[in-house]
Amino acid sequence: MRDIATSDRRDTATDDRVDLDWRPALARSVMFRHDRVRGADLLLLPERVVVLRGAAGSIVKLCDGERDVAAIVAELARRHPDAPVDAEVPAFLRQLRAEGWLR
C-alpha cells in the first residue's frame, strides 16, 4: 500500500510545466474507488493499492479524459478559493503520470 497526497513533493524534475491541454484519464490498469470500510479514496492496480490522501481523491475524480488540466485547475480553484491549486495540482498530476497511473 502506498499513500499519496497533493502535498508530496518528491518530484525532482526541473520542468514544472504540464501541458495545459493534456486531458488526464486513469491508465488502463488503474481503477478508482471509494473504500467505505476505511473511508478513503483508492487507486487499485493489479498488484498495488494506492491510498489517496487529502484532496488527492477529489482531483483524480476530475481526471475523466474530457477536462484538460486548465479546466481541472479552474474547477478546483472554484471549490477551494484559498488553496494553492495553481501551484500544486499540475505538479500532482505530473507525478501521477510519472507513476503510470494517469495517461
Next chain:
Amino acid sequence: MSEAFGVHGAQGGPDAAARPTSPPPPPEPPWALLAELTHGCPLRCAYCSNPVKLIGRSVELTGDEWCEVLRQAAELGVVQTHLSGGEPLLRRDLPRIVATADEAGIHTQLVTSGVGLHEARLAELVDAGLRSVQLSVQHADPARADLIAGARATGAKERAARLVREAGLPLGLNAVLHRANLDALDALVELGLAWGADRIELANTQFYGWAMENRAALLPDPDQVARARLTLERWRVRLAGRMELVWVAPDYVDATAKPCMGGWGAVSLTVAPDGSVLPCPAAAELLGDDAPNVRDHRLDWIWRESPAFTRYRGEDWMREPCRSCELRAVDFGGCRCQAYALTGDAARTDPACHRSPDHDLVRALVDAARGPAPEDHPGFAYREGGT
C-alpha cells in the same frame, strides 16, 4: 507468492511489554484475498509451492460458497483478489465468481498458466469484470519450459498473452527463478517485451510444498544469483517507465528474512480450495486442523479473532533474537511457515535470517548449491498425473 500483491501494509502494533494485560487492539482490515479456487492444474511445475498433498476437487467450495466468501471479504475491507490455484480456469463457474467480486467492489486478477484461456472464455471473464491477468512462464525456450513445467504449455501461454492484450487488459508475467532459468533472464525479459507484458515478476523460488521436494535441484548458488541481479539491473535501466520488473529475493542465498505477507494476519489472507482460511498460502501444514474454515465461521471472525490469525500477529509471539532486533518492524521475524518447515517450531526466527540461531541449516544448503542446472536434465521430481 511472498511479495503478495505488492501491498506493503503499515504495521506498527503497540509495544507488548508496555501493555502486558490489555487485549490486543482490533487488527486493520485486510487489503487482499488470494482465492485458491482449485488445486487441480494441467502443469506439474517443479517449483510448485502448493502442498505435496493437494486438496481434492470433490471437497472444493461451491460457486455459491465462493461468492459468499467474496461478499464477506468486501465487507471486511478486501479491495483486491487474486483468483488463483492450481489453475482457476478449471472452474467452470469462474465468470460468476469474478462478477460477484466485481459487484462487491473488489479488483480481480486472474493468476493462470494460460492453459484453457481461449478467446470465448476470456471474453466471458472480461464481461464479468475481470481487470487483469497474471500469466506464469517457466523459460523462454519451449523445450526447457516443458521440463520445468512437467507439461507442454508454451503455445497456450503465447496465445493467452495475445488474447489478454487484444482484450485490453494489463498483462503481468510471473517467472519463478531457480538453477534452471536464472541464467536465462535476458530471454525471459525479451519474451515479456515480445508478448506485450506490462510487468514481469521475477520471483526466486520460495521453498514450500512441492518445491521443497526439489530443493537441491532448484537452489542456485550465490554466483548464479549475482549474475542474474546484474542482468536485472541492466534491464531496469533500459526499460525504466516501459515495463516494471519486480524481483522477489532468494531468501536462502541472501541470508535475509523476507517480510512474509507483510506480517502474519496483517495485510492479506488466503482461502484454500476447501474453504480453509490461511494467513499465508503456505500455512496449511503449520496450522493443520487449527485452520479456520469459511464453512464454519464468518470471515470477519476468522480475521479478527481466530486463534490461527492472532497467533503470530504483531510482535508478542517473538523470542530472541527477533524480540530486541531493530529489523522486526521491517521483516516481522520472517516467515512462520519457513521456521516451522525447517525447525519444527513456527515461533522461532526464520532460519533464512543470518541472525537466526538456526541459520546454519540454510547456510549448509547454500554452501552445497552448485551453479546452473544441466540444461537437458535439470533433475526435477514431478507430481503424479496432472488434471
